[in-house]
Every structure is written in C-alpha cells, then in structure tokens.
Amino acid sequence: MMKKYSYIGVAFIILIFGIYAVPKIVNKFNNPKLTKIGEVPNFEFTNQNGEVITNSFYKNKVYVVEFFFTTCPTICPRMNENMVKIQNEFYGNLNFGIASFSINPKHDTPEILKEYAKSHGATLKTWNFLTGNQDKIYELANNGFTLYAGKNSEAEGGFEHSGMFALIDKEGNIRSRKDEFGNPIAFYDGLDPKGVQMIKEDIKILLKE
Numbered sequence: 001m002m003k004k005y006s007y008i009g010v011a012f013i014i015l016i017f018g019i020y021a022v023p024k025i026v027n028k029f030n031n032p033k034l035t036k037i038g039e040v041p042n043f044e045f046t047n048q049n050g051e052v053i054t055n056s057f058y059k060n061k062v063y064v065v066e067f068f069f070t071t072c073p074t075i076c077p078r079m080n081e082n083m084v085k086i087q088n089e090f091y092g093n094l095n096f097g098i099a100s101f102s103i104n105p106k107h108d109t110p111e112i113l114k115e116y117a118k119s120h121g122a123t124l125k126t127w128n129f130l131t132g133n134q135d136k137i138y139e140l141a142n143n144g145f146t147l148y149a150g151k152n153s154e155a156e157g158g159f160e161h162s163g164m165f166a167l168i169d170k171e172g173n174i175r176s177r178k179d180e181f182g183n184p185i186a187f188y189d190g191l192d193p194k195g196v197q198m199i200k201e202d203i204k205i206l207l208k209e
Contacts, residue, residue, distance in 0.1 A: 040173070066100050
C-alpha cells in the first residue's frame with residue numbers, strides 16, 4: 001500500500017512540475033532572446049513637419065528603421081504598406097516609433113514627405129519621415145545600419161536600396177532574432193508577410209524589456 005501511495009506522490013509531483021514548467025518552456029521558445037547587432041550612430045535630420053530629429057527623440061522607445069524615397073516605383077510602396085500595418089499594431093503606444101530615411105533628399109523635402117505620409121496613412125505621431133544631407137544619409141544607411149542605399153541611373157527611379165527593416169531597442173541598439181541555425185537574421189524583410197510578422201513579435205518582446 002505504501003508503494004502505491006509513493007507512486008501517486010511521484011505522479012503528483014511530476015504533474016505539478018509539468019503545470020509549472022511547461023508554460024515557461026513554451027514561453028521561452030515563443031519569446032526568444034534578441035541578439036544585439038550594433039549601435040545606431042548619432043544622427044540629425046529634418047522630419048516632415050520641419051522639426052530637427054536626433055537619436056534623443058527615440059530614447060526609451062522601440063522603433064523600426066527603413067530607407068526609401070517617395071518617387072520609388074518598385075519596392076517602397078509595398079514596404080510602407082507593411083510599415084503601416086506595423087504602425088497600426090502598436091498605435092497609441094508612446095514607447096514605439098518609426099524612422100523612414102529618404103535616400104533622395106534633394107527631391108524629398110519636408111513638404112513632399114508630409115504629403116507622402118498623409119497619402120500613405122502614416123498617422124503615428126512618432127513616425128518621422130526624415131530628410132537632410134544626402135552623404136550623411138548614405139553614411140548612416142551603408143555604414144551605420146549596413147542597409148544598402150545608393151544612386152544607380154540604370155535602376156527604376158534612379159536609386160537602389162534595401163527592402164529590409166531594422167529593429168532598434170530602447171537603448172539605441174540594433175536587435176534581431178536568430179534563425180534555426182542560431183545565426184542572427186540581422187534585419188527583417190519588409191516585403192515579406194513573414195518578415196513583418198516576425199518584427200511585430202520581436203517589437204513586443206523589446207517593449208517588455
């Protein structure tokens with residue numbers, strides 16, 4: 001009889017452990033630790049409202065970065081359509097923001113950027129469309145984020161750029177999840193619904209940190 005009760009006791013302990021541990025194990029896989037890729041360099045540009053925006057604007061905020069231009073005939077409309085979906089997911093959260101840097105600042109004045117933002121449904125107060133010195137924007141893109149941007153007379157629209165989104169934490173660090181092989185993905189595909197879903201999930205993780 002004692003052996004029977006001891007089996008019941010062990011089974012009860014295992015059951016309790018399972019109830020306690022399984023959710024934590026599942027949660028660990030659902031909320032992976034995000035890797036630090038690098039730090040965002042200091043920047044200073046002008047937004048669609050004519051305001052000077054620096055890194056300090058995004059202090060203590062999680063934000064997403066893209067490089068685009070308003071006359072882009074190829075990937076930019078899709079990128080910003082997906083960025084609006086991200087905006088809507090976190091609308092009203094004061095700890096979230098977006099930074100869209102124009103790689104054609106000579107054309108993309110604050111006035112043009114403001115109209116572009118309006119026509120594309122960018123209504124988040126913490127979404128800045130930024131313009132300024134072209135060399136500094138290219139330096140930020142190519143060296144600061146390692147997201148390619150450049151002129152190309154043979155490309156549609158006259159410019160080339162990455163369609164990837166960068167995810168920044170509250171401390172100004174570029175962060176990303178790892179792939180199935182344990183390697184950082186570094187950036188999120190702004191043209192792929194899977195990439196958009198992944199960055200949404202990882203924004204939620206960083207907002208809780």
